[in-house]
Amino acid sequence: MPAPALRPGCAALAVMVRGDRVLLVRRANPPDAGLWGFPGGRIEWGETAASAAARELAEETGIQGTPGAVLPVIEAMDRAADGTVRHHYLMVPVLCRWLAGEGAPADDALEVGWFTAGDLETVATQLSDCVAEVAGLAFQAAHAD
Numbered sequence: 001m002p003a004p005a006l007r008p009g010c011a012a013l014a015v016m017v018r019g020d021r022v023l024l025v026r027r028a029n030p031p032d033a034g035l036w037g038f039p040g041g042r043i044e045w046g047e048t049a050a051s052a053a054a055r056e057l058a059e060e061t062g063i064q065g066t067p068g069a070v071l072p073v074i075e076a077m078d079r080a081a082d083g084t085v086r087h088h089y090l091m092v093p094v095l096c097r098w099l100a101g102e103g104a105p106a107d108d109a110l111e112v113g114w115f116t117a118g119d120l121e122t123v124a125t126q127l128s129d130c131v132a133e134v135a136g137l138a139f140q141a142a143h144a145d
Contacts, residue, residue, distance in 0.1 A: 008075075008088040012049045013040035014057035015134060016065055016096045017142035020116050022135045025060050025109035027128070031078045031087045037128035038093065039109065053094035060109040065096035071137050074130045093134050095141055 015038050016023040024036040039060040043052040050067035057065050071093040078087040103112035115123070117139060120132050 006088075008090050010043045010049075011040055011089050011091045012043050012052035012056060013038040013074075013091050013093040013134070014053040014065060014067075014096045015071060015093045015138045016057065016063070016098055017138050018098045018114065020139075021114035022120075022138055023061065023063070023103065024113055024115055024127075024131065025105065026111040026113070028108045028110045031076075032128045034110075034126075035128045036113070036115075036123060036126055037131055038134070040091065041108075043092070049092040050094050053092075053096060057096055059107045060105070061101065061103040061112050062106060063101035063103050064099040066099055068095045068097055069141060070094055071134060071141070074134065076129060093138075095138060 023039070025039050026036050027033050039057045040053065041056045043049055049070065054065055054067050057063055074091040074093065076087070076089045076091055077085055080086055105112050120127065120135055124132065
């Protein structure tokens, strides 16, 4: 019997803007351990991206949010020095509206923080790929109303 074909994983990201700040967590586990990114994780079988984003938000930060619009999908590929693919994900960023909670690290988050656009520039080398771009889209969408 042949080995099953490798396929990218699918993950949801909870992108929450509150006022002039966006919510990020410092990741505890690979990929991107130690870097700041959006709360998120695998979409479970039969779960929508929106539901996964809300679930991951609560699991990683304790914050309750309502999922809304989907931002452009991100393709993330992590390669070893020899070029071998270690992780390959399609990530679905979901805008979430804050309902309750101030945030505390849990699950695979080391820290929780609320960042302004200026803060993101200051910590740019500590951000996962595409965080600044997705945050920019989120700020635009949140303030378009």
